[in-house]
Amino acid sequence: MSSIGTGYDLSASQFSPDGRVFQVEYAQKAVENSGTAIGLRAKDGVVFAVEKLVVSKLYESSANRRIFFVDKHVGMAVAGLLADARQIVETARTEAANYRSQYGSPIPLRYLTDRVAMYMHAYTLYSAVRPFGCAVMMACHGADGPQLYTVDPSGVSWGYVGCAIGKAKEAAKTEMEKLKAIGCCFHTNR
Numbered sequence: 217m218s219s220i221g222t223g224y225d226l227s228a229s230q231f232s233p234d235g236r237v238f239q240v241e242y243a244q245k246a247v248e249n250s251g252t253a254i255g256l257r258a259k260d261g262v263v264f265a266v267e268k269l270v271v272s273k274l275y276e277s278s279a280n281r282r283i284f285f286v287d288k289h290v291g292m293a294v295a296g297l298l299a300d301a302r303q304i305v306e307t308a309r310t311e312a313a314n315y316r317s318q319y320g321s322p323i324p325l326r327y328l329t330d331r332v333a334m335y336m337h338a339y340t341l342y343s344a345v346r347p348f349g350c351a352v353m354m355a356c357h358g359a360d361g362p363q364l365y366t367v368d369p370s371g372v373s374w375g376y377v378g379c380a381i382g383k384a385k386e387a388a389k390t391e392m393e394k395l396k397a398i399g400c401c402f403h404t405n406r
Contacts, residue, residue, distance in 0.1 A: 239347055240340050243369035246349035247296040252382035253282060255293060255353040256392065257364040262355035264293040267382065287312035289322050289356045295382035296350030296369070304352055308332050325356040329365040329373045337371025351381045 251267035266282040294301035315323035367373045380388035
């Protein structure tokens with residue numbers, strides 16, 4: 217079958233004859249063409265690093281941040297379309313604030329990740345909207361120790377010890393696997 221949409225890429229809810237949803241694949245391509253974001257879970261916390269692609273010398277150095285605070289204990293790093301990522305950040309902040317307001321305690325990261333993943337997945341189901349062209353990594357350090365999760369544009373979430381998203385994710389993953397092989401300080405009890 218043709219790898220180009222050929223009319224099957226007009227809607228996020230339309231499958232091609234070979235079972236693909238091209239709008240979701242386009243969203244994943246947007247992530248693959250953006251700056252790299254890396255998350256590493258250690259014994260006592262999580263570290264985020266992001267690559268900021270500068271396409272003009274006129275950009276301000278403090279503009280277009282790719283690492284955000286969601287709640288007092290939750291951080292988020294993003295790759296892909298920054299406008300889409302900001303919407304995901306606002307959704308995560310709202311979920312965290314609602315949970316804190318209703319239950320009087322910080323939101324567990326696994327629950328927040330599930331809520332954000334469901335929100336992102338909902339945008340792959342209807343023809344009136346398009347999938348978010350971003351992937352996010354969320355991390356926290358709480359009573360359960362450090363945690364790191366990633367949500368891709370299709371709404372699938374995974375827990376990680378180390379993860380990379382963006383243009384150079386394969387090279388970053390290779391380097392993280394080397395660190396793991398030499399016994400760097402990763403927390404592996406999960």
